[in-house]
Amino acid sequence: MTAAERTARTEAADATCRAAYDGCGGPASGVALVALGGYGRGELAPHSDLDLLLVHDDGVDPGMSAAEVWYPLWDGGHRLDHAVRSVGETVTAASADLRVVLGLLDVRHVAGDPGLTLRLRTTLLAQWRREARERIPQLRPLVRRRHELAGELAHASVPDLKESEGGLRDATVLQALVATWLVDVPHADLERSRQALLDVRDVVQQQAGRAVDRVGPEAWRDLADGLGLRDARAAQVHVREHGRRVTHLSRLTWRRASELVERRSSLRGARRPALVPVAPGVALSRGEVVLDARARPASDPLLLLRAAAEAAERDVVLSPTTTARLVREAPPLPEPWSEEARRLLVRLLAAGRGLLEVWETLEETGALARLLPEWEGIRLLPHASPIHRFTVDRHVVETCVEVASLIRTVARPDVLLVAALLHDVGKAEVGDHSVVGEPVARRVATRLGFDPAAVDQVALLVRHHLLLAETATTRDLDDPATTALVADRVGDPETLALLLALTEADARAASAPAWSSWRAGLVRRLAARTRAHLEARAAGVATPVAVADDVAVPDEVVRDPREVWVGVEPHEDRARVTVVSGDRIGLLADAAAALALQRCSVLAARAWSHDGVATSVWEVRDDGLVPAVLRERVLAVAEGRVDPAARLRRPSGDPALAPSVQVRPEASQTSTVLEVRAADRPGVVWSVCRTLADLGVGVRSAHVVTLGPQAVDVFYLAGPAGGPLAPEDADAIAEAVRAALSEEPSGTR
Incomplete structure (x- = not known):
């Protein structure tokens, strides 16, 4: 497709419109058929409407042509956006409605009186400039x-x-x-x-x-x-x-x-705009950062970073002309960077929303390629996960913007900001981007002049930037092995604080669901328990025992453990559903089935048992849920009055990838951990829980999360003696769950 083809389509449409105008006896003076919008610009797409206006002088009656001109066009299969107005009415409409005037600025003559079209166009442009x-x-x-x-x-x-x-x-x-x-x-x-x-x-x-x-x-x-x-x-x-x-x-x-x-003064009117010096070699002029008269680009390699930092911090324009000149004339930064160069970069990254447009200018002028050549690999790279609202490069900049509001919570803001800049750099290569990105981050941090300890910290943050989020949503936070694993990888409280800030910024930059109150609470709870573990380890004392989630046991369940209590807490477009009852095998499956039968879309869930009471908390996208109705569903499933398998059938020919079911022996010393990954389709949780219940396996805790199109469900299972299952039994259970998912009934997860 080329401009020539658009011109050809426009000319063909013009010929059709002229024939329609002439065919209905359209007047040669005082009336004109004009094209507007994209048609007026001569840029008809293959399926564009014809945007037409039949305009007439204020004292002229267009006669029957005002109605008849459209019929041949409709008969020819053309879609029209059309109107009939006098010149006065057109000018008034343009003055009253910005959308109208934007279309009229491209008015073009098609048929009738060309002088009228010229006068209309001249009048509209004059009015637009006068009222600008x-x-x-x-x-x-x-x-x-x-x-x-x-x-x-x-x-x-x-x-x-x-x-x-x-x-x-x-x-x-x-x-x-x-x-x-x-x-x-x-x-x-x-x-x-x-x-x-x-x-x-x-x-x-x-x-x-x-x-x-x-x-x-x-x-x-x-x-x-x-x-x-x-x-x-x-x-x-x-x-x-x-x-x-x-x-x-x-x-x-x-x-x-x-x-x-x-x-309120014309840019053309001032020959010598005022320059207000703001930093060595840098000035502010009419809302833009430019070079001042004393700037010497050829002898100042820091000038580009200094100008960018000033523009971002002030949330003003970094002049593209100035930036392009610096790219041409300024010498490259020596490697490793000086402390001042690194400080200017950190100032730039910490500027908040002002960073965005300055970063775009650096990209558009080629300056970013000089400062960070690794950026090219992620430039305009789409994310594989639909949970991300931006391409990889824009997500990284948004992460820096989010981090800027958190730097007061950490000891090394410079390390945090550079880690945010580099956390997804590994997505330019094939493989686990956290693993691939670690050596790249180490190389860049070294080039930026960080000391070896800070280089190690940047590399660790990039390597483990998903650690807190993934662990918090897929592991039992009450299991000592969970906090021990995170503590071993993080190493010290300072790095943990940096990782927590990066985790929050990364999630907020991805999308609102990525940092819901549910996920934020889990991540912060994990961080708090890991901090306590690290502090206890440093003091040489025992790690404090984790306290189970604080959900009060309802009075009716205290009186009779056979009772089922259901609560619903609405929150915006989602709700939190809590199910509490006496602990028994199959209760979690019954709750999952009840939600599936209600067509609830499960975003996340946690379940645990304590002192003979089982609690499950479900975050669902649906609102308007009635606790009494959900309770009745749970009881109906538990008592056999409703068979979920009969109502929740997976459609035949489902092309979803085969599920992954694995035993994770390293995740806990007190339980057998079963990790299930499957396409996020209806019925996954119920199918797994029902299979475990049928096998007589107790679920000590469960952790359900949806990551884009994938469901990640983790179950902590208890053996007959209360500890982990024997390896052969765990493998058999995994195979049974895998088989159940392969022929999975469906409803809603």
């Missing part, structure tokens, strides 16, 4: 709301080529801002990316056979073929690079336009 200082502040919130809904084209998992930030609509808004004559934008850069995105949209619509702007995960391979690119990864990089470029230009232009409107 009032309209620009009104337009900004509309753009922001669209961005919030559609996400960023460069980083969203399912980007919208038109509505996303950095998409085609943003390019149109940029052109409208330029039309005010108040600001300018690098035309060649914008047009190159705009045309590339138009090409992409053409291919997407041709392949879909309909008007569609979103690119789903399954479409990248075909898109690569349509664009003549190597593979799906190349297609993603192509689309996201151009989206990122439009985003960068858009943010820069909006900053300049907003600053201009606030001070």
Whole structure:
């Protein structure tokens, strides 16, 4: 797809519209048929609507043509967005509605009176320029709301080529801002990316056979073929690079336009803008960090980092022109970096939200390739897990932003910030990214000039940045082996504090569900118990005994352990369900079945028993649950009045991968730990628990978590004597669970 093909489609549509206008006797003067929007720009996509306006002079009646001109177009199968207005009505509508004026700025003559079209276009542009200082502040919130809904084209998992930030609509808004004559934008850069995105949209619509702007995960391979690119990864990089470029230009232009409107003077009017020195060689001018008159780029290798840090901390623009000049003229930093260079990098990373746009400028100008060549491997790299809302590179920057609010909780903020910057660098290679990333992090930290102890700490944080989250959600926190394992890997309380901060920042940057109150509570509890273990070890005393989760036993269960108590605590779009009863084999399966029959989507769960009472707590996505109804479900399953197997059947032909069921002997000295990993589909928890109950195996505790499309369920099992099962018995149980999952009934997990 090329611009020439779009031009050909536009010309064909013009010919059809002219024929319709002439065929209905459209007047040659006083009335005109004009194209708007993308059609007005001559950029019809394969399945675009024809956006048309029949406009007439205020004193002219368009007659029957106002109604009849549309029928031939409808009969020809064209989809229309059409209207009939006088010139006065059109100008009034443009003044009242920003969405209308943005479409009208691209008005183009199709048929009828060309002089009328010219006068309309001239009037609309003059009005837009005259009202620009009032309209620009009104337009900004509309753009922001669209961005919030559609996400960023460069980083969203399912980007919208038109509505996303950095998409085609943003390019149109940029052109409208330029039309005010108040600001300018690098035309060649914008047009190159705009045309590339138009090409992409053409291919997407041709392949879909309909008007569609979103690119789903399954479409990248075909898109690569349509664009003549190597593979799906190349297609993603192509689309996201151009989206990122439009985003960068858009943010820069909006900053300049907003600053201009606030001070209400033309950029063209001041020949010598004021320079306010803010650091050696660096000044602030009109909301942008630039070089001052005394700067000597050729002799100051720190100038780039200094300018970037100042811009990020002040949350202002790092001038792309200045940055590009520094890339050309400034010498590279000596290796290892000096303490001052490292300090400037840490300042940059600790700037919070101001880091984002400065980092984009460093990327767009090639400066980042000089500072951190390892970044190229994760640039615009998509995440494999749907729990992530951004590409890997943007996720890393967001993690640094989140870390910036936590640096006061740790002893080495510099180590924490650099570990955040490098924690996902291993995703550029094949294999466990934590393992692969450790030597890369060690190499970078050494190049940055950290001392050996700090290098070891950065490397350890990268290697184990998932340790707390994975352990907290899949292991029994009351088992001493759990805290001992974490303590052995972390080593000391200072590193533990760093790891806790990195874990929180990493999860918050991924998505809201990744740091729910449930997960945050588990991680913090694990960290607290690990800290107590480390402190006791250092003092040479016994580790404090962990206290089981504090859930009060309801009075009815105290009076009669055969009773079942169910509680529901709603929270936003989810709920916490608690089931308490006397401990018995099969209770956990009954609770899982009850939730499955209620079609509850289980996000996480924990279960344990203490002093003859069994408690299970379930975090479910559904709200509006009624405790009495859930209790009745549990009793119906327990008493055999409802057979879950008859109601929860897995659809035939389910293509899910085979489940993984493994015994983890290293995870506990007091229990047998069974780890189940399977596709997150309905009925997994119930199937496992039912199988264990049928085998007469007691569940000491259970830990259920959903990680993207995968369910990870861990069960601590007790043998007849209360300790671990014999190895041969554990293997037999694992095989039975594996077989049950392979023919698993289904409902809701």
